[in-house]
Amino acid sequence: MKRRILFGWDFGAGNGHAVILREIARHFPPESHDLLFAMRYPVTAISVGIDPRLVIQAPDNALRPADQPLSKPVARSTYGEFVCEALIGPGRDFAQRLAGWDSIITAFKPDAIVAEYAPALSLFARGRVPVAAIGSGYSLPPAGMAEFPSLTKKPLPRFASEAELVERLNGYLRKAGALPIDRLPQLNAADTHGLMTLPLLDPYLEFRDGGCLGISHSGPAPVPVQAAAGFIAYFGEPWQLNGAFLDGLLGAGIAGQAFLGPPLRRTVKRMAGSSITINDRPFDIAREMPGRAVAIHMGTLGFAAAAACAGIPQFMLPQHQEN
Template sequence: MARILLGWELGAHRGHLVRLAAIARILIAQGHQVDAALQNMDGAAALFPEGVRLWQAPLWPRMIVNVTRLDGPPVATMGDILVRLGLDREEAFEGLIRAWDSLFIAISPQSVISDFAPAMLRAAWGRIPSIAVGTGFECVPGDLAAFPSLNRQPAAHDEAAILAQANAALARCSRPAMLGLPALFAADTPLPGTFRELDPYGAMRREPPVSPTLAGPAPPISDGQGEEVFVYGFERIMADAALWDGLAQSGLPVRVHVPGASAALQERFARLGFAFAPDPLPFEEIARCARLLVSHGGHGFTSAALLAGIPHIITPYDLEKQAHADHVVALRLGGQVPLMAIKPAPFAESLKRIHADDALVARARNAAPGFHAQMARPMDKAILAAISGR
């Protein structure tokens, strides 16, 4: 059996840990030895199975600050995001490659599995067989000449100049040059886990996606009898948003789950008349009670909403969530408004109108079987097949 290294570099949500921990359990059950180099160790010890050795992953230089407060122009491409995180610093990229080299020497993996870990993929390229997992947004096709715009706006940074800097760093690390910056995401086996309809690179991708990763079983299709507005969010971004006042002014029945919500935020929910769910609800229960969903547009929640056949209002605050919102709106299965642009009174009126839209509810339910049909290629089986060489 093989020693396999799991790596996670970018992205701030817990879903990366959950996905890699699930992969680790599958690999250990097959007799493999597993190491995991992680960006953030918070909660990792409880999630990963016994026997997995945990390592600190090399950190992109600007991950050390609050990424929601990074300065710079609005981003339009994955390249812009990487520059914002430090790819414009040639010496920093060289440091990332050399740090992964040190981990490779210490661990001696026969394969690596990347979850949004482009520096690890580039360090392993041509030396260690690699698998890339994640959402469609996180698994950029590595053969693109340049990163495409994901919001129809021009790139904020000169990608050719960044590519030249990155290639200079790679040369000092005895690595081959990249033909395009998307080669940072090149893997021997790319396994983007998403629905075709949510994939921001779907029109450019050669390999078929695997089924998206969910927090639990695929939910059943809603019977359309629920009446609640179910809201999923998180405090770091949403605590002071006008979203809550807009929800209250709608007069609709609202249930909220915000992981780790502070006592102050929970008191605010109570004053506004919301039902608060302190623990995550199974999506089956959400599907039974909800007529309308509101969230920031995370991939897992958005995928579950499509499977459940419930209309979804997305309040995006970054490029990835905006891409998901654009796709849901294009499918005519929900709506969107940027989180920071919400004004309570207009938002409340729109919410009431959408909640009363029987045609929208029926359209979401009718679309759900098509998403269930895409759950037939689970990521775990694809990973095991790739490792075994099948």
């Protein structure tokens, strides 16, 4: 009888989330396993080579009218506040997200779950199905901490205290028939953990008991080379709608190649005749990154780690706390 493995992805926008799950899935031969990928962005999973027949939409928080207009800062001081605001903040429906994971698990009946930056899935499945939580240094904080440390030196407005957040989360979890938590870092509680990053990029290094597994690419890791020319850029698809960003790439007058998600026709037209090549697929990091003079990106941890391995300078345009 085949074993059923559910791969889940809740948060984050980069290709790296899907790439990690794709690489893990290679170790489960189809002759003995049935796989299902519940992905935040199915098109991203398909673009990195996951079989479209195995990909479904992961549950997402449906926006509902808030009591008052939502006004929040770009970042919170801790991972716990950041994630909880995304799950239970104004205009969010955590109950619906949990119900969505319930439906997927009930229908597929997995023997094990691989959760990549998927705290809602981990919370719902805890104690029901064995869970392996996978993530980067930022997205997989140690679940054994008493509380989350601040990730910024700047004072930021609080969303809520950790005690308040635990109480509110538990209200939803109990109604969904899931196990409650005692401490907020149990957002990432699982039967086993896989830390996919480099120590250089782990904000929780001092709190870890174990080591990291490094970064995952389809080929070997990039290594430094002597020659350096042009840029390599990686940004999500929404950046194709940012005219100032595209004008900046063109105005720099530097040759390079960029992957901005599946290319829109308007982007291809805008870049036509320039010295910038727009890729229609994710980069082969080991082959295409070495030899570039600079890596330009949105702060994606996998891309940052690869650039560090290649020994090239980085210019980042971060959008939120993880970046």
